[in-house]
Amino acid sequence: MDLSNFAEDVAYKSLPVLGVILLALALERLRPAERQWPSSAAFNMVYTFIYAIGFAALQLATAALTVSAVNAAGGGLIPLAERGWLLPPSFLLYLLTLDLLEYLFHRAQHRYAWLWAMHSLHHSDPAMNASTTERHFWLEPGLKLVTIYLLAGLLFKTPPVILGMYALLGFYNIVPHMNLRLGFGRCWFLLNSPQYHRIHHSARPEHYNCNYAALFPFWDRIFGTHRIPQPDEYPPTGLGPDETPNHFAEALLWPLRRLWRRRAKQGQSVG
Numbered sequence: 001m002d003l004s005n006f007a008e009d010v011a012y013k014s015l016p017v018l019g020v021i022l023l024a025l026a027l028e029r030l031r032p033a034e035r036q037w038p039s040s041a042a043f044n045m046v047y048t049f050i051y052a053i054g055f056a057a058l059q060l061a062t063a064a065l066t067v068s069a070v071n072a073a074g075g076g077l078i079p080l081a082e083r084g085w086l087l088p089p090s091f092l093l094y095l096l097t098l099d100l101l102e103y104l105f106h107r108a109q110h111r112y113a114w115l116w117a118m119h120s121l122h123h124s125d126p127a128m129n130a131s132t133t134e135r136h137f138w139l140e141p142g143l144k145l146v147t148i149y150l151l152a153g154l155l156f157k158t159p160p161v162i163l164g165m166y167a168l169l170g171f172y173n174i175v176p177h178m179n180l181r182l183g184f185g186r187c188w189f190l191l192n193s194p195q196y197h198r199i200h201h202s203a204r205p206e207h208y209n210c211n212y213a214a215l216f217p218f219w220d221r222i223f224g225t226h227r228i229p230q231p232d233e234y235p236p237t238g239l240g241p242d243e244t245p246n247h248f249a250e251a252l253l254w255p256l257r258r259l260w261r262r263r264a265k266q267g268q269s270v271g
């Protein structure tokens with residue numbers, strides 16, 4: 001493995017995201033949903049960098065497998081246009097398909113205990129804000145690469161320009177995580193908003209298992225998993241004080257935390 005390429009990949013994955021998150025954290029101050037400065041922001045910023053290292057390593061490990069599977073299947077069923085008038089509809093088709101796959105993967109993350117064991121790290125933030133966006137368990141991008149992205153690769157022969165446009169649009173994912181009083185009112189189903197996604201992260205049991213959409217909430221509307229935000233509805237977020245990592249090692253071993261905590265307690269009582 002070429003270490004300088006790897007470091008470049010990590011920087012490429014983390015620095016622009018960290019920059020946009022910082023900008024979003026400043027913008028949140030204009031109209032915050034929760035007044036106080038998010039206690040988790042510093043932790044999340046450092047974790048975002050650690051996560052980028054894990055993401056780059058996993059991509060390295062799974063890329064060969066994914067590419068050879070796609071090539072073995074003939075390199076994608078539907079060729080997407082890379083220029084001309086067919087480019088916009090090609091991009092729209094790719095975007096809608098990927099967003100539907102993201103929606104289904106996210107539902108599975110809440111449905112199956114072993115996936116929730118990882119995804120719960122994202123929900124453990126006691127004060128959701130822009131920096132929560134990349135707070136995911138390090139194994140999850142690898143799982144997505146060999147499921148939904150593999151499927152997209154088998155379905156489409158995707159030119160780099162579409163992959164680039166999709167990656168750029170990925171920055172929008174920071175917006176719904178912002179600690180911001182912003183919803184889209186009657187147009188809630190058109191685009192994910194800070195209010196719509198706050199309900200997905202809500203600490204209140206009546207809000208559990210709804211609003212899974214990544215970009216387009218109409219998937220929730222179609223599959224009946226939507227909860228339309230009330231005009232002034234900005235609930236607190238998180239899973240409770242015992243369900244949040246106390247340090248980075250705990251976040252990196254998140255699905256095993258109960259085991260880890262029991263061992264730490266035993267160590268304390270012995271010492």
Ligand SMILES: [Zn+2]
Binds near residue numbers: 106109110119123200
């Ligand atoms: Zn979720």
Ligand SMILES: [Zn+2]
Binds near residue numbers: 122177197201
């Ligand atoms: Zn989220």
